[in-house]
Amino acid sequence: MPRLVSHPDEVKIVTKRFGMGAAKIEKYIELGGYEQAKICLAQGPDWIINEMKASGLRGRGGAGFPTGMKWSFVPKVSAKPKYILVNGDESEPGTCKDHLIFLHDPHSIIEGAMIAGLAVGAKMGFIYLRGEYRYLIEIMEKAVADAYAKGILGKNIFGSDTAFDVIVQSGAGAYEVGEESALMESLEGKRGGPRIRPPFPAGVGLYGGPTVINNAETIATVPHIFAMGAAAYAAVGTERNGGTRLFGVSGHVERPGVYELPMGYNLKKIIYDVAGGVRGGRKLKAVVPGGSSTPCFLPEEIENLGMDFDQVGKAGSMLGSGGGVVIDSQTCMVEFALRTISFYQHESCGWCIPCREGTDWLKKSISRVNAGFGESKDIDNIQYIAENILGRTFCPLGDAAAMPIIGFVKKFRKEFEDHLNGQPCKYAKHVELAVV
Amino acid sequence: MTKNANLETMSVFSPALSARFDLLVEKYPLRRSALVPMLLYAQDEIGYLSDAVIGEIAHRIGITELDVRNVASYYSMLRFKPAGRFNVQVCTNISCMLRGGYEIFDTFQEKLGIGHKGVTADGLFSLEEVECIGACCWAPAIQVNYDFHDELTAESVDQILADYRAKNQDKGGK
Numbered sequence A: 001m002p003r004l005v006s007h008p009d010e011v012k013i014v015t016k017r018f019g020m021g022a023a024k025i026e027k028y029i030e031l032g033g034y035e036q037a038k039i040c041l042a043q044g045p046d047w048i049i050n051e052m053k054a055s056g057l058r059g060r061g062g063a064g065f066p067t068g069m070k071w072s073f074v075p076k077v078s079a080k081p082k083y084i085l086v087n088g089d090e091s092e093p094g095t096c097k098d099h100l101i102f103l104h105d106p107h108s109i110i111e112g113a114m115i116a117g118l119a120v121g122a123k124m125g126f127i128y129l130r131g132e133y134r135y136l137i138e139i140m141e142k143a144v145a146d147a148y149a150k151g152i153l154g155k156n157i158f159g160s161d162t163a164f165d166v167i168v169q170s171g172a173g174a175y176e177v178g179e180e181s182a183l184m185e186s187l188e189g190k191r192g193g194p195r196i197r198p199p200f201p202a203g204v205g206l207y208g209g210p211t212v213i214n215n216a217e218t219i220a221t222v223p224h225i226f227a228m229g230a231a232a233y234a235a236v237g238t239e240r241n242g243g244t245r246l247f248g249v250s251g252h253v254e255r256p257g258v259y260e261l262p263m264g265y266n267l268k269k270i271i272y273d274v275a276g277g278v279r280g281g282r283k284l285k286a287v288v289p290g291g292s293s294t295p296c297f298l299p300e301e302i303e304n305l306g307m308d309f310d311q312v313g314k315a316g317s318m319l320g321s322g323g324g325v326v327i328d329s330q331t332c333m334v335e336f337a338l339r340t341i342s343f344y345q346h347e348s349c350g351w352c353i354p355c356r357e358g359t360d361w362l363k364k365s366i367s368r369v370n371a372g373f374g375e376s377k378d379i380d381n382i383q384y385i386a387e388n389i390l391g392r393t394f395c396p397l398g399d400a401a402a403m404p405i406i407g408f409v410k411k412f413r414k415e416f417e418d419h420l421n422g423q424p425c426k427y428a429k430h431v432e433l434a435v436v
Numbered sequence B: 001m002t003k004n005a006n007l008e009t010m011s012v013f014s015p016a017l018s019a020r021f022d023l024l025v026e027k028y029p030l031r032r033s034a035l036v037p038m039l040l041y042a043q044d045e046i047g048y049l050s051d052a053v054i055g056e057i058a059h060r061i062g063i064t065e066l067d068v069r070n071v072a073s074y075y076s077m078l079r080f081k082p083a084g085r086f087n088v089q090v091c092t093n094i095s096c097m098l099r100g101g102y103e104i105f106d107t108f109q110e111k112l113g114i115g116h117k118g119v120t121a122d123g124l125f126s127l128e129e130v131e132c133i134g135a136c137c138w139a140p141a142i143q144v145n146y147d148f149h150d151e152l153t154a155e156s157v158d159q160i161l162a163d164y165r166a167k168n169q170d171k172g173g174k
Ligand SMILES: Cc1cc2nc3c(=O)[nH]c(=O)nc-3n(C[C@H](O)[C@H](O)[C@H](O)COP(=O)(O)O)c2cc1C
Pocket: A058, A059, A060, A061, A062, A063, A064, A065, A067, A070, A087, A088, A089, A090, A091, A092, A175, A176, A177, A178, A179, A180, A181, A213, A214, A215, A216, A218, A219, A395, A396, A397, A400
């Protein structure tokens, strides 16, 4: 069972009901659940969207797109039915926050999807979870069935003449399916390859109808925004970055876990205060701020770094999925780079050549350096290949593969060089792991 | 395994699986939306995507077998060969790697005497090195079939294997 953690600096909004048994519908309702969907039903779409815009909520799936604005792009009138699609594919290495929401507060996702549906005029929502999350799919399915039994979902939600149906969908293993257009393909029973945009999902999405796609955390946040008021929610975070975020801290820290902190919270404090510092009193070598696709930071780069989309972007990386991975001083960065690229090579859908061939080439080159057989031109080559994937692929997976590699070579070039000419790695494989 | 007995009847699906399928297809705006989850649910029951399973799903959805295979081959959890009764999936991605994921994988290899995608001779266990399974903050993590086991140490491997062996005994060593 995933361990829950706690720290005094946390501001528990989305995680407020964690550990309280809120997966049971009675408990969820007792704790004020489904009240916000009722209010939103009475207030209507324009009010909902204005509140969402005022909340400053930005998508938690990675790109940080303002949620209220995304919803406002859906046309009011549409010949085809509109849909809400909750993205619970959660496959970016380092990321396990949606896992906890599905486990502890599944009804918040249903309620959030209902509110999104009311905002854009969608009568059906899909909650897509990665196939590996079978036990969470079962929790979600139970929650949906309970909501139907209470008349909360169905033809007449809360006894009104408005309908909202929810289907829980299982994936079957594929990182690329987390990409929004590939997600729609998968839901339509196809291979999870991306679609060419435009048209964008807000206009032409699932089954050709206008579709809102949001990350599970984004959707779970929605009812809380209405419960506390958009302005109060916005005030918790920083400018243009409303509210809190579920930050995952994994890797070499004393207290790994998912912590809910205000947007803009200092990264150094996350590592040293919240997560208890680097394991075993070691020194920090690098930190991957928001999932494996985000370029790493060196210790000196995080002194004053606030974790919000704009500050992390300005510092040369991305807030991404919020899954931070902490790396201690005795880790081999070449090996780390190799494991990172191996993942993207494995997950490339193979549609476009820069991504399919580039990731393969990168994996082979880094592998050679890691094994001690590299030549110095290999290092330049790695940089060159990665830079040439950037911006030349159909979907952002190519960039996701290239960006961290460019960062590793730039920031740890010396370490790559130390591996050349058959020199053994200073941090011979996994030696750091023997320590307790 | 009742697989062969089932093959002789009309459907490879159990009545429960058939009912689940019928319920599922009706809910979607488009029938073939049931394809990906159905492949997985059928695999859970039958063990892998046999020719018979593929044929039946194609028939039920109303698409060609080739179409089904084309989709199925995309998804990493779907397989065309049987796995062990307990499929051990060890994450070695970054968060797990930093906390000993490879040591866990090596320990399983050693204790089971099989490598990546191997199956033990008695068919009880299979082993896979997998990508991130969404348990990074509780690393190193593995899944045995759909059950998560997290914050593992190399020492915990023996206990996990013993527990699953015992589970197998409970069910009459089927
Ligand atoms: C390769 C790739 C994988 C992605 N995986 C996920 C994912 O697992 N979960 C998710 O919510 N978003 C994922 N995204 C982002 C989605 O495409 C999309 O932007 C997001 O779901 C929108 O929701 P948001 O606005 O609430 O962030 C991925 C994107 C790419 C390019």
